[in-house]
Amino acid sequence: MHDGPILQVENLRIEIPTRHRTLVAVDDVSFELARGEVLGVVGESGAGKSLTGAAIIGLLRPPGRIAGGRIWIDGKRVDNLSQAEMRKVRGRIAGAIFQDPMTSLNPLFTVGQQLVETIRTHLDMSRAEARARALSLLAEVGIPAPEQRLDQYPHQFSGGMRQRVVIALALCANPKLIIADEPTTALDVSIQAQIIALLKRLCHEHGTAVVLVTHDMGVIAETADRVAVMYTGRIAELGPVAEVVRAPRHPYTAGLMASIPAIGETRDRLYQIDGSMPRLTNIPQGCPFNPRCPAVFDRCRRERPETVDLGGHRVACWKHGEQEA
Amino acid sequence: MTAPLIDLAGLSRHFALSSGLNTRFRKGGAKVVRAVDSVDIEIARGETFGLVGESGCGKSTVARLAVGLMRPTEGAVRFDRVDLASAGRRDLAALRRRIQMVFQDPYSSMNARWRIREIIAEPLRTLNLCSSPAEMDRRIDELLTLVGLSPADKRKYPHEFSGGQRQRISIARALSTNPEFLVCDEPTSALDVSVQSQILNLMKxxxxxxxxxFLFISHNLAVISHMADRVGVMYLGRIVEQAPAQRLFSAPRHPYTKLLLETVPDLNRIGYTRKPMSGEVPNPINPPSGCPFHPRCAFANDRCKQERPSIRADGQGTLVACHGVQEGRI
Structure with a gap:
């Protein structure tokens, strides 16, 4: 047992070799996660948020590979583990929930068989004990009539109920860390709220830490304690959720917040960040956001900004770096 | 009041479930899904009507009916007082020019093997709107500039563009015929938020x-609130509430609308734990009796379980299909 942070990521770098060149999809990403904490990771598609999540639990798909940096889960270094060793960590210490519940469920087995198998892989239990635990897990994630549902197949569940089963699967061995990658994106709003409330309650009750990867700032605002904003594979800003949402320090975050429509507001036009996030083949020199930044100055075009710590709130922007220099 | 530009009157579309052997031997014939059931929407010229609802509520079917991609089982789609179903061939061709659609997925709504030029030129060719190749070229350049792209882009293929740029191309294609009415089915749902704001601004x-x-369809209430003048909320094929946008979002009447608004994640409610709506959207193959929302409704009584509420004006600008509201209980 180790009582430091449940998760430490240090200078993580993920590369994707292609025919012509090697792309850097995640570049110098570092953060820590305390026990029971929820860290939101937001960004546009291609910003590297899902790759970061996949790398943490050892599910990075080739040709993507960890090319640098280190990852510790519960004090144990995991980035250099073999597949077999990682499989033991995954499930027992860290669980995963993905956008599409069917990526985690096998359509040919009943939900009960899958839960029992997972439980017995990680915990020393008899078949009967495991079945009892599966029942209580289904009840805990809010599936009505769990006794009957246990012997049904995934196709007999609705999308929201399937996602609950996936959460139950992730919780089988009482993990200390859950990586949730867009867990509610495929669901309707009314079901989305149910799943978010469920995740929040479970984390609170079990003291499980969560890395919540999503593009929905609203979900982050209500769920996360801290939030990391990613852009072109790098962390642009990381801080307490209230600060990042209400007083963003990075011009990209500020633009992102202002471009989100809200119910009942009277703005006639939304703020827009012109252009789009550059492709990985084409990341500009200096600050990757500089061609779209309203506050750009000379240094931004030449040098990549260093991360500045403004009291528990990190920003990679020369606007803040200048003050120190 | 002048006649609305679009009048969807008593519109229904039913789909028969599998016409396989099973149905032939089953008593009572094939099962029918009422994807759209007696929907009435009028849209005035220059107005944006927003249609919201969860997946499977029938909003995309309404879109397809409104542009004539699908024929209604009952009811009529009238555009500028002409019924699409009874219009003659010549009238229909003229109407097609005036009605266009923007689809949700900017990846599947374009032929990947065509250059942008061909994609935008297709409606112009089909409807014979350009007299010479030179005129068509000029028109394509003009359209690309209009949506914030460059005329040089017409020589490229769809894969060379990002999702947001492709949606701009879809909009250019839709505008090529100088339409008056655009049906937009979730036009920004596949896009990142920063790109979404660009497209919404462009559309305005x-x-x-x-x-x-515009008939603007989305599951995102905030987007609807930003875009629409009037809003209809759909649930299991029916409109349960219809009101001016400002009124719908500030004083929702139907319990479903209220719950929907309550469940939207909100940037301003940091750390807020909401009370989620219990239950799920019922299977449209076996919709509940009476009011389709009654199994999830906290105010449901016996009448709600048996009798289907019809949509009525509440006297303050809202149309609502709810016994509770009509009886003054809610």
Missing amino acids: DLQAEFDLT
Whole structure:
């Protein structure tokens, strides 16, 4: 047992070799996660948020590979583990929930068989004990009539109920860390709220830490304690959720917040960040956001900004770096 | 009041479930899904009507009916007082020019093997709107500039563009025929938020410039609130509430609308734990009796379980299909 942070990521770098060149999809990403904490990771598609999540639990798909940096889960270094060793960590210490519940469920087995198998892989239990635990897990994630549902197949569940089963699967061995990658994106709003409330309650009750990867700032605002904003594979800003949402320090975050429509507001036009996030083949020199930044100055075009710590709130922007220099 | 540009009157679309052997031997014939059931929507020229609802509520079927991609089982789609179903061939061709659609997925709504030029030129060719190749070229350049792209882009293929740029191309294609009415089915749902704001701003600019009328469909209430003048909320094929946008979002009447608004994640409610709506959208193959929302409704009584509420004006600008509201209980 180790009582430091449940998760430490240090200078993580993920590369994707292609025919012509090697792309850097995640570049110098570092953060820590305390026990029971929820860290939101937001960004546009291609910003590297899902790759970061996949790398943490050892599910990075080739040709993507960890090319640098280190990852510790519960004090144990995991980035250099073999597949077999990682499989033991995954499930027992860290669980995963993905956008599409069917990526985690096998359509040919009943939900009960899958839960029992997972439980017995990680915990020393008899078949009967495991079945009892599966029942209580289904009840805990809010599936009505769990006794009957246990012997049904995934196709007999609705999308929201399937996602609950996936959460139950992730919780089988009482993990200390859950990586949730867009867990509610495929669901309707009314079901989305149910799943978010469920995740929040479970984390609170079990003291499980969560890395919540999503593009929905609203979900982050209500769920996360801290939030990391990613852009072109790098962390642009990381801080307490209230600060990042209400007083963003990075011009990209500020633009992102202002471009989100809200119910009942009277703005006639939304703020827009012109252009789009550059492709990985084409990341500009200096600050990757500089061609779209309203506050750009000379240094931004030449040098990549260093991360500045403004009291528990990190920003990679020369606007803040200048003050120190 | 002048006649609305679009009048969807008592519109229904039913789908028969599998016409396989099973149905032939089953008593009572094939099962029918009422994807759209007696929907009434009028849209005035220059107005944006927003349609919201969860997946499977029938909003995309309404879109397809409104542009004539699908024929209604019952009811009529009238555009500028002409019924699409009874219009003659010549009238229909003229109407097609005036009605266009923007689809959700900017990846599947374009032929990947065509250059942008061909994609935008297709409606112009089909409807014979350009007299010479030179004129068509000029028109394509003009359209690309209009949506914020460059005329040089017409030589490229769809894969060379990002999702947001492709949606701009879809909009250019839709505008090529100088339409008056645009049906937009989740036009920004596949896009990142920063790109979404670009597209929403562009659509508002184009609407002001060309006096466009929009039927704007989305599951995102905030987007609807930003875009729409009036809003209809759909649940299991029916409109349960219809009101001016400002009124719908500030004083929702139907319990479903209230719950929907309550469940939207909100940037301003940091750390807020909401009370989620219990239950799920019922299977449209076996919709509940009476009011389709009654199994999830906290105010449901016996009448709600048996009798289907019809949509009525509440006297303050809202149309609502709810016994509770009509009886003054809610």
